[in-house]
Amino acid sequence: MAVSPRPPSRRARRRQSGVSLMELLIGISIGLLVVVAAIGSLVYTRTSTIAVGDSSRLQQDASNAFRTLGHHIRQSGARRIVNPTVGDTNVAFNDAYLGFGTNSNTSAPLVLQGTEGADNAPDTLQVSYDTDPVLQSMDCLGAPTLVANNISSTFSVVGNELRCLGSGSVTPFALLQGVEDFQVLYGFRIADDSFQYRTAAAINVMVPAPWEQVETVQVCLRLVGEMSNNPGADMTGCNGENVVNDGRIRRVFFRVFKVRNQGI
Template sequence: MNTRPFLSDQSGLTLIELMIAMALGLFVLLAATGLLLSSKAAYTVQSQMAYVHESGRYAMDILSRAVRQAGHEDHRMSITMTQEATPNVIGLDAMTLKKTTAGLNDASTKGVVNGSDVLALRFFGDDTNRQDGTILNCAGLPVAAPDASDDAESGRGWSIFFVGKDAAGEPELRCKYRTQTGWNADAIVRGVESFQVLYGVDADDDGMPDRFVNADAVDALDSQLSLNGENVVARAADLRRRTHWKKIRSIRIAILVRSTQPARDDDLSAVHELFGPGYANTHAARDRGTSVAERDIPFAERNRLRKVFEQTIQLRNDVAGAAA
């Protein structure tokens, strides 16, 4: 006969076993949560960096195509550029524009984003009144060639680039253009914190740029001209003939693009030099926006990913319209 006492099956956990099980469960939960957060952070960084690269590439593509189109003429037209016509390339340093004012009217430093510049490009369209899409403005809209009632001023199209902020305060590269009923401006790339332009001036007329300077420096060269003419109108016409804006042979563009979402947790101490340290060391103090320090950016916007894109574009057409 078995004399050992009968042992009943265990029907629960001891307090120690329960505490161990809970600790293991919490450990697994914390590990899974950490892995999830890490994966989400990595995804955010990758997706935001992809956005920055794609936005920068797209912006530079639009800008380069517009620059190469500056000064385009359809030689079948009866209207041609004269020496007294305004330049096909015009720039403003550290300015911004309103959406619906004509051309560069009402340019202002109020609301300018990180000293961003304004770049205006002019060109003739193709095929009078047909607007066949051969020549497009910066918004992708066709520009017709002028008809007999137009002149070199009213008959040329416009592509004007500048930086503004949307209703949410996000900076964006905008394209301003003329429509059949007035003027408008559309955002083409969001997240552009700085838009900087240098102009390759051919001072000795050998067809090659001698140096790259900003818009203020081009205007300063014009201010040194000794203008001919008996009155203000005549001297203004002489300036249009001889302006250094008609001696631009290439344009160097740099933009600083940021992500749409926070994606960083570093010390946020970077300085973005849009034209490199050489230009920044000698010109940044006078050329606003060519050097952007993250410590000067509003705190809530500092932890974005940022990247500088730079390109030099050779002008294809005679932007002078016969410079003297």
């Protein structure tokens, strides 16, 4: 005789029952909150990564620009040693080097000069030094000079590009993009032997203009990044002016270079 199975008790049926609608809604809500938090964290991390990458790129761009500028500024006025005349035991420098013209103070070649931009516009810097046919001296664009005995480089900013016109080309080319400002100050000693920095305009109005006395050159670059949603604040530019934040990362970099060959 078959025996029918014993029906489950009320307690067993309670243990096998599913979740209630309220518990299901609470679980879904918690899961959605976790997903939203994860997405927010991902967006913040991505934004931070882009900002750090943009800032690092500006640092690298500034280093590259200063490397080029520093090389040519330090070389300003350098002249190669040539064989002295027969019987002369003194060191002789190349007299064929003419620079940018004759300095009225010393009748020596003008090796460094600048032009100040109007109303805080970017400046222009011009430097020159003698060529070395053995070492094949190059201008700021890496080209040999087209002018004998003279490597010259003119730095300026056009359309947010730091450009250089070298003596090996008749056309300026961009060295760096994202450059909003390029300001140059020139350091020299005055009558009481104090050291001062002056703009190109301040030097040019002095009679005679003491370009041959310039010992150091201070360069300021203001660079702007590509990111457009940076939550930063306003900043101060090269000349102390206020630069309104428009969502892009900006950095201001200063560097001072020693002019090694003035007075040679």
